[in-house]
Amino acid sequence: xxxxxxxxxxxxxxxxxxxxxxxxxxxxxxxxxxxxxxxxxxxxxxxxxxxxxxxxxxxxxxxxxxxxxxxxxxxxxxxxxxxxxxxxxxxxxxxxxxxxxxxxxxxxxxxxxxxxxxxxxxxxxxxxxxxxxxxxxxxxxxxxxxxxxxxxxxxxxxxxxxxxxxxxxxxxxxxxxxxxxxxxxxxxxxxxxxxxxxxxxxxxxxxxxxxxxxxxxxxxxxxxxxxxxxxxxxxxxxxxxxxxxxxxxxxxxxxxxxxxxxxxxxxxxxxxxxxxxxxxxxxxxxxxxxxxxxxxxxxxxxxxxxxxxxxxxxxxxxxxxxxxxxxxxxxxxxxxxxxxxxxxxxxxxxxxxxxxxxxxxxxxxxxxxx
Numbered sequence: 001x002x003x004x005x006x007x008x009x010x011x012x013x014x015x016x017x018x019x020x021x022x023x024x025x026x027x028x029x030x031x032x033x034x035x036x037x038x039x040x041x042x043x044x045x046x047x048x049x050x051x052x053x054x055x056x057x058x059x060x061x062x063x064x065x066x067x068x069x070x071x072x073x074x075x076x077x078x079x080x081x082x083x084x085x086x087x088x089x090x091x092x093x094x095x096x097x098x099x100x101x102x103x104x105x106x107x108x109x110x111x112x113x114x115x116x117x118x119x120x121x122x123x124x125x126x127x128x129x130x131x132x133x134x135x136x137x138x139x140x141x142x143x144x145x146x147x148x149x150x151x152x153x154x155x156x157x158x159x160x161x162x163x164x165x166x167x168x169x170x171x172x173x174x175x176x177x178x179x180x181x182x183x184x185x186x187x188x189x190x191x192x193x194x195x196x197x198x199x200x201x202x203x204x205x206x207x208x209x210x211x212x213x214x215x216x217x218x219x220x221x222x223x224x225x226x227x228x229x230x231x232x233x234x235x236x237x238x239x240x241x242x243x244x245x246x247x248x249x250x251x252x253x254x255x256x257x258x259x260x261x262x263x264x265x266x267x268x269x270x271x272x273x274x275x276x277x278x279x280x281x282x283x284x285x286x287x288x289x290x291x292x293x294x295x296x297x298x299x300x301x302x303x304x305x306x307x308x309x310x311x312x313x314x315x316x317x318x319x320x321x322x323x324x325x326x327x328x329x330x331x332x333x334x335x336x337x338x339x340x341x342x343x344x345x346x347x348x349x350x351x352x353x354x355x356x357x358x359x360x361x362x363x364x365x366x367x368x369x370x
Contacts, residue, residue: 014074014145014325015207018247018270020291022322028348029075029147030298030341031251032331033067038338040066050095054080057131064136068144070338071345075208075325076144078132082151082212083159085197088125089189090117091160099164106163108171113185119193122200130204137205148206150198152213152250153190153235154228157183159215169218176227183227191231195238202243210249210272211235217254224258229265236267249293253330259285275329279318292319295329301340308340312347326351 008016014027036045041063044053053059063079083093083101093103107113123130137146151159161172161183175183198209211232219228236248251272252258262271263286273282273294282292300311315326326348332341 010142012074012142012145012207015247017323017325018145018208018249018291019245020269020289020323025350025352026316026319026321026324026326026348027074027145028326028345029073029077029145030067030328030332030344032333033071033073033077033341034063034079035332036334037332037336037341038066038070040070050081054084055128057128057135060128060132061135061139064132065139067341068140071342072144072349073345074144074348075147076136076140077147077149077210078136078206080129080132080149082149082155082214084129085119085122085126085150085193086156086160088117088119088122089193090115093159101159101164103160103163106171107157107160107186108175108182110182110185113182113189116189118189119196122197126197126200129200133201133204133206137207145207146205147208147210148198148201148204149210149212150194150201150235152211152216152228153187153194153231154219155213155215156190156194157186158218161186169215173218176223180227187227187231191234194235198235198239198248199242202239202246206246208247208249208270209239210251211268213250213252215254216252216258219254221258221261224252225261225265228252229261233265233267240267247291251293262286263290270325272327273329277329279315283318283320288320289323291323291325293325294327296326296344298328298330298332298336301332301336301344305340305343308343309347312344316351 013023017023017027034041036042044059044063060079064076068076086093091103093101096102140146158169158172162169201209213228216224216228232250247269249270249272250266250268253274255274256276259282270291270293271286273292275295275297277295279295296311296315300308
């Protein structure tokens, strides 16, 4: 037991905090930290189409490591996409420059759902994943936490039913209101596939896995409670049965108005917050012991250094010091100055002084209460 405790203390910072352990400072990583805002990244994005970059191990590994080498974040997330497992199910997609994902044959009938394949053997249908994650784990070598990620069943269903980005989700919501059995059957199929896919990522080397509910903002709280949260929670429950010590992050874009549902119904180790959520309110609703992630507005990177310092200071203060992973509340966008990302990461590395003061104050308070 003592040897296990020593071994866990030697785990990388973000992994320890994601498990709910107190740590010497706040860890940091950024959603979409490997992206076109980096000059090194653009050397690849200008030459190779997206799926070639994400499904060719040597390219995906390089793109994943670029921000780690440049900014030294506490998390390295593999370069991939939430739609990556769909072709293994029989749903082909392409990334169209300037427009995003395109699915030529959207899923809109029960016959479409019945024709889908199960994700039985990810090593066969997604052979690049193991090489990418295992190589990244070796490259990082305990100096940072390796993150995998997936989309939630709801978000993948919405993408696959729409066929492309649509601000109103007209096709998906028409099905939701007129024939919800089709949507629910699709969600069931995706849930089973994602359970397999998350477990596969962990087996390949991922130390933490984030579930992105990127299109949660299209759902009312009542719809979220029916069509998203139960399916994501089933993924979390089943993965936890197999890998109880691997932290899982649930991030809902558009989580405002849904915090009470997450407090009541989510078993995720970490709740990711978008920038539209007030960190202070999230801490109050979700409690002092729940690990929170986020949630600085990434557009602050276009402001002054002082603006970034103020935003980080406010986020850290409202999060309460411990039980927090610093992140942006949405992905880093193209055009973001790289030096601003470096400053953001540096501010997290300087948060150790804050932790020491808060820990000391907490201990004095406990003595006085005792």
